Amino acid sequence: MGCVVSESLETLLLRLSEAGETATLWGRQAKPHLGSEFERLLARRILVEQAPATEWPVCASCECGLDARPVQAVGDRYIAPCPYDHRCDVTLDNDDLRSFRIDGEVLIKEIAAASGIPDEPELVLPGIWHLGRLGSKRAVFGVLSISAAMQPGLIVAMRAAARGQPVTLVAPPLPTSERQQFKQAGIHLVAVRDAIGHNGAAWALDPARLAPHIVGEPRLVIARSIKSVSLDGIDCALSDQTFKLLCLLAARARGDQPFATTRDIEQEIWGASLHRVSRPARDVVRELREALAAGASEPDAVRRLIENKRNRGWRLTLAADAIDLRN
Incomplete structure (x- = not known):
């Protein structure tokens, strides 16, 4: 029943839907997303509100042997008491007890x-x-x-x-x-x-x-050892930071996790220490877009090759077989 604030509502519902018929959105997960779009999903019955919860999960390390602990009303609030340690009691509000079936x-x-x-x-x-x-x-x-x-x-x-x-x-x-x-x-x-x-x-x-990329000559060729980049046969002049960013996005596009978060980019360019970060990651992304678009026949289309999705980060939208990333 934990809350993942960083996800968009769409991504959250799709992730929860992976569970099948038992897919449930809990009130604590829903809180950051309450508003007009949430109400629309209720009206469309994509989300169907269920009866308020009467039980709450036990502590992760608890040895009480219970499957769940009962929720108790105490005045105008609710408590899910721990039978072993009252310091682990959970205070709940009405929204916490709400749940929604995902149809x-x-x-x-x-x-x-x-x-x-x-x-x-x-x-x-x-x-x-x-x-x-x-x-x-x-x-x-x-x-x-x-x-x-x-x-x-x-x-x-x-x-x-x-x-x-x-x-x-x-x-x-x-x-x-x-x-x-x-x-x-x-x-x-x-x-x-x-x-x-x-x-x-x-x-x-x-x-x-929805259609597979037709295999042919790779559109993007990156040679790490000599810091060489060409896109659609056109050589691109990149700074050290934009080259590191492009290598990161290309490697991600060829793997199972295509998105790179702000923190991923900062670590790739400046290392693990946050104190060394000298500019926002989005500025490096913007510089990379412009460097790739320079000299391109369709610069706007090239700029769109680096896509941003809210709360997920940036990705290179080229198919894996359109990228030649070599040492």
Whole structure:
């Protein structure tokens, strides 16, 4: 029931939805996000408020043997007492006791509608929906829970529903073995948390991410040993700081964690000591964008290659096989 303040509401709900039918948003998690958008999700019944909690988790290190401790009303507040140590009692308010069920089916419909998909999503298997087509002649499927994405028969069911069209699956983060199975089956797997938020719309899927990048000559070539960078065949002149930042973003883009936070960037450029940080990370990002755009035929498009998502950091939007990062 901990609160993760740094996440956007969309990212938080998608992360919690990975649990499947039991997906629940607790009041303490919801507090930073209460407002008009939260009320809209309640009105749309993406979030369904449940009865106030009557129990609270026990202390992490407690040996009381209880599964949960009862919540007790004390005047105008609530207490979840620890049976062993009253110093570990938890004081709660009304918002803490609230909880909301996340309706995965309604959320999938919200994603489809925000993405401009006209048809109603079609349930293919439990927790798996055929969304339709978006931006390419590919059949797009959506899944929010990890267990649904790993159920037997999924690949066969999607192929049958796709009727010969190539398949894209928008899914939560999956283990390497499952990702490899989808790749071997020719299914393009897209992380749902990375794909939403297109053009500033909270739940809209980015059409450009729904089709695999066509393998060819890498667009970005970085040689670390000689500090050389070329983008689309054009040599780029970078400062020491912007070169370090580009290497960091390129390495992240080729791995499983594409985003680099402000702290990641500071550590890469200035080391572990905060006292050595001489300028904001966003200024280095801005300088890198301009350095890459200099001489480009479409400078605005090049600037957009470095993307910022609220509370997640910056990432390089090039596909992994479009980047040649060598020593």
